[in-house]
Amino acid sequence: MELIENRTFDEIKLGDTASLVRTLTYKDIELFAIMSGDINPTHLDDAFAKSNTFHRVVAHGMWSGALISTVLGTQLPGPGTVYVDQSLHFQGAIGSGDTITVTVKVREKIEQTHRVIFDCRAVNQNAEEVVTGTADVMAPIEKISRPRIALSEVELWQKGRRYELLIKMTHGLDPIRTAVVHPVDVPSLLGAVEAARINLIKPVLVGPEPRIRAAAALAQLDLAPYEIVPTEHSEAAAAQAVAMARTGKVEALMKGDLHTDELMHAVVDAEYGLRTARRLSHVFAIDAPDYPRPLFITDAAINIYPTLADKRDIIQNAIDLAHALGIPEPRVAILSAIEVVTEKIKSTLDAAALCKMADRGQITGGILDGPLAFDNAVSAESARTKGIISPVAGRADIFVVPDLEAGNMLAKQLEYLAEAQMAGIVLGARVPIILTSRSDGTLARLGSCAIALLLARHKGTKT
Structure with missing residues (x-):
């Protein structure tokens, strides 16, 4: 020694x-x-x-x-x-x-x-x-x-680095006019104003005006540059914002200080909502500092126990989002507890069926494989150890979870145990819906806004 x-x-x-x-x-x-x-x-x-x-x-x-x-x-x-x-x-x-x-x-x-x-x-x-x-x-x-004492290796993690790259991708794009629904607390109002400052959105603040102004005073924000559409309460704010999206007055919605269920109730309304032929689904765009590529988890917020047909739309929504963010052929890992098909675990049967649907052109634009356990999806070494030969194993971009419970737990574990940042967006509606958590920091909110802008402009170029 x-x-x-x-x-x-x-x-x-x-x-x-x-x-x-x-x-x-x-x-x-x-x-x-x-x-x-x-x-x-x-x-x-x-x-x-x-x-x-x-x-x-x-x-x-x-x-x-x-x-x-x-x-x-x-x-x-x-x-x-x-x-x-x-x-x-x-x-x-x-x-x-x-x-x-x-x-x-x-x-x-x-x-x-x-x-x-x-x-x-x-x-x-x-x-x-x-x-x-x-x-x-x-x-x-x-x-x-x-x-002589051997020192530990130090690895620097830059939180939010991928969100900063997304924001750079928006440079030169016109900001999207966005209804910010019920922004009556400091975090949601501050996120909207900061997104406006860097030209991601043009916020329209929809909600009880006295409470919006009280939050602005608390945060020392000047609301003079922004339009306020007053409503009586959060339910009315959600309905008003959805109506504005239906008539083309706004290009996106952004959740403020209200429950997700309350906003989504107005969005999915059969007569006055924002449904399309595609199933609505949620994607967490996660910046995990120790993962070498962008990481998307779906669906961890909207579809509780999705059917096979639901999962088909969930995957297609996520693939389309990846295209908008500059990933031309995303690798999609369909997760389960194990990597072999068995009738005892329904998610393995769904995974096998979804891969065959992709073979037949029912899902397009990505490379699918499953069932894959999480370790196989993120680690090429783990896949090799288990003898898995796959174009997705160890290189997955999109992680499709069996149900909302699994997805929510996976996303929260990454956030609280792996120092990951979480941006969220709802897909499959007429407009992008920026769905942030009340605990999200400003950078995650900006990342969500950047994703919505890139998605909206990508759809515009396709049409």
């Missing part, structure tokens, strides 16, 4: 040196920002950094200071060293890709206190000084030899 040893005060001589070499990566900058809380855009925002003194993203100054501390604490003097004082002068910036050599050199020893004064110097790959200074430490007086 590799050891880490110190050099005691008596062993240290004037002129002794130690050094290390480190190449700065953007991950180093991000980790230092996370650890310190220093989110100065000079270090993290490439667009901002291009206009500053250095014209590029640069490391935090104390990143190089930390390297000096590393040399002192691990090499010279090493374990047992106590920092007393440090003075640094930053001569130049350190950017991503720069290779820095840090050197400390013993300048002075103070016998009475076992203090050692070091000259400190950091140079880049061009031999240019970027940091100079001094460090004052109390050196150990006893020999220490310890096993």
